[in-house]
Amino acid sequence: MLDQEIIGKLKTILGSDYVSDAAEELFIYSRDQGVQDPHMPDCVVMPGSAPEVQEIIRLAMQKKIPVVPMGGGLLLSGLTVPLKGGIVLDMKRMNRIIEINERSHYAVVEAGTSQGMLDAYLRKHHPGLKHSLPDAPPSATIAGNIAIHGSGHLSQSEGGFHSEMVTGLEVVLPTGELVKFGSCSTVPAWFSRAPLPDLVGLFLGWNGTTGVITKVGIKLYPRPSLHDVMVFMTEDIDLAPMIISRIINTEVAEDINYALAPKPDYLNGFQMTVINVTANSEAEIKMKKQIIRDALHDFYETKEAGFMPVPPNMKAGFLEAPQKALSKFADVRKGGGFEYVGAIMPIEKIPEACRAGMEITARNRITYSLGARIIGRGHCAMFFFAYPFNRVDREEVERVKKALEDTNKTALQLGGIPWKAEVQGQQLILKQMEPETYRVMKKIRDVLDPAGIMNPGNWEVG
């Protein structure tokens, strides 16, 4: 419980509309859709500007109150659940799009700008440009996504994780200073992190434990006028790495996703590699599709695998960005529970990860959707194990928790690393991490956050 004096100070900083310690609001901010146990915040605030964030952080540092930054809160692994109470800093009001640079292909946005807002803005005002969209619901924020090394539609073709597409950051440090990193620290433009020593990484993938991101410079890419999809269907899981590599090597696919699920029944036992192709003319799209077909010619020639004809209604679904299919799947068990465990892993491990996922879900009697998005030109895969569940069914929740633990262990055993790991997953990673690496991590954090207020409980040796 925060005493009313602090609540009063927060109200003075933000205005009373943007500070709440009402029980019903705290309840909502105490949990996400995953299986992590809820923890009550003491207070929820919605800052509207970087100076307001600074004032909140200074107050929190002075009083040693935990602060948990939150964007869309759509992570599913409890990273915005305030493990040690304190203040949840809901960033959604900071949603201004500050600059679009058409020529140098970047956008500067406030941290709480949602994926959907940036996409809609670009479609309307800069139809020739797009950013890499994750398949998360559109209310996911730009900063929340880079803070966990998210990935999306251009991760394969345009350079990897979304954190790699960051051109600069503005951050409120846990000690209250407002700092810029990247070219924007030296000149007015946000075009690049090079050639300066790269300090941006101090905030990417740190899950809000090193500071509050207030602005993001993010790369934009051309938005070709035509978009088509090809679906390659297989029955032999072991073919996946070879097929995916062949498609990557063509260098003409925009996004490559691999998926398998037990439902609907007519897809059970089959795998689909969904290949997105974009172009600016019919001739270009035709050529790209032909190149991809040629790359897989020997597979479909034997009739052991092949391109599935995609009827228009199905195609419309595949062409959507973000994809609604996963959000729909998230609700198959009803009751609002969804665990979406990711693991970044080498592409050659996909077959083993699929088998492990099926084995784990069978053992724990839960349903699944498994798949992978290819990152970079085949530098790794973001493998997902998605487990929907009914939150009201406590027994099912326990089974999913167990599956989550098994999945994290398996991912590490396979040579992958759990993505956006919840506290228990973080512990597993830290156990396996070189001790010197962890020591450096801790030193950096101690320097940046001497009062230990930023998202405490995460990335700490337990």
Added chain:
Amino acid sequence: MHELIFNTKLCENCKTLDCIMKCQYIEMDLDEAGREHAKILRGEESRILKDCVTCYACEEYCPSRNHPFYLIVERQEQLGIHPVPKPIEKSQVIMMGPRGKIKQKELKAPVIDMCFFDIMKGGIRGKLFEGATTIGGSDVFCNLMFLHFARNSTIRERLPLIMDNIMKYYLEPAGVKEIICYHDECYGTYTSWAPAFGIDVPFRPVHLFDYIYHKLIDLKPDIKPLNVKAAYQRPCSNRLCPETDHFVDDIFNLIGVERPKRTYEYKNALCCGGIPEAAQRFDLVEEIQRKNVEDMKSTGAQYGVFNCPFCFWTLAEPVAKAGMIPIMMSDLCLMALGQ
């Protein structure tokens, strides 16, 4: 098990081998055609079995109606030739299979059998279908499409159950004796494939165009001639019931649609390209679609008219891109009725 009724003698004495010589997708001279066809008769591998795009046309080309295509499918299946990649084939077999989820519903004639395409039942509307009721979905699906997958066995296995479902759950309780087949596939199943395999059909199938034509005669005073030009995309399954093809002209005449002569129509019709795509014959798909759409366009047609939903899904976009309006025949007729 129901076996294909096929008269080998007819083929042995056949001088023209129309089934192969008229095929638009396999090039052979008469000698080679004779040799290759003889292999099929003997149950041996033949180039025909691999090159066939399963367009069904030879069922129409054979002057003796000796079911050359059904024999091709039998042989493909016996020899393990898969026109379509195996995972796609297996998945389709599951997807289209009867679910046993049939629910009795009140029906009255005319009963339109939507085949698998229950989602198209929005098209059953207006004066043309006044009072009509529909059935559709996997439990009444004829399964004839498995001809494209070298799986006569699937049709054989499912058809008796499907017809049973139609009778027991729908027609008998409603006291109805005939169904209007929305899709040529169903009509072809009941009038061609089932008799070819010695399977009795317990109801009277009526072709959709037969129904529409007679309905339009009744509604003649309401028809406002459309005065447009149209090209028609004949579906593969109409090759199984060529006796119904004249209804296209009959209907067009009634609704004031001109059908300028084009190369790829009637017996010379071209496939929509959907099945060759499933069979991974991508070069062919492109060529067929280009020839087909250019041919439609060259006649000055304003509309590309379809009856098969699958042809529509496959060709609607290229037809629209070529500047014509893709439309289902029933919708074109509704337009003429001012609806």
